[in-house]
Amino acid sequence: MTDYILLILGIILMIVGIIGCLVPVLPGPPLSFLGLIMLHLSRFGSFSTTILIVLGVVTVVVSILDYIVPIWGTRKFGGSKYGARGATVGLIIGLFLGPLGIIVGPLLGAVVGELIFKDDMKYALKAGFGSLLGFLTGVGLKLTASFVMTFYFVKEWIA
Numbered sequence: 001m002t003d004y005i006l007l008i009l010g011i012i013l014m015i016v017g018i019i020g021c022l023v024p025v026l027p028g029p030p031l032s033f034l035g036l037i038m039l040h041l042s043r044f045g046s047f048s049t050t051i052l053i054v055l056g057v058v059t060v061v062v063s064i065l066d067y068i069v070p071i072w073g074t075r076k077f078g079g080s081k082y083g084a085r086g087a088t089v090g091l092i093i094g095l096f097l098g099p100l101g102i103i104v105g106p107l108l109g110a111v112v113g114e115l116i117f118k119d120d121m122k123y124a125l126k127a128g129f130g131s132l133l134g135f136l137t138g139v140g141l142k143l144t145a146s147f148v149m150t151f152y153f154v155k156e157w158i159a
Helices: 002-020 028-041 049-076 081-095 099-117 121-158
Strands: none
Touching (some): 002 121, 028 049, 049 081, 049 121, 099 121
């Protein structure tokens, strides 16, 4: 019975982990990694220690990069902390507008933040694009990590 509870909990964590890659309030890769741990603790999965360590390190690295990459993208395109903060606010508002809002929200937020900082539309659009590029790169990294973990989860569960 406990094995089935761990399996169900693992499946839920894997699904929420993938959703968490798109929703900023949920830590996607850490939740996916917890799903792997749940499967490992049950009789349905027996990962090698090496795979668990490697995927644990990947989880930590991707989680750290998720905070660095959007800031780097904004700064690389000339943005300021106003643009980065605006992108964050835009993302939160965009969550309520669906998938398109998640993409457009950070862009518009960064543009508005940069316009508050410096009244120059060309500058604001460039920084907004950098913010969007950084955000999408972070999402891509998280999704890749979570999908790899989901692959190992399904592989172990079915095998």
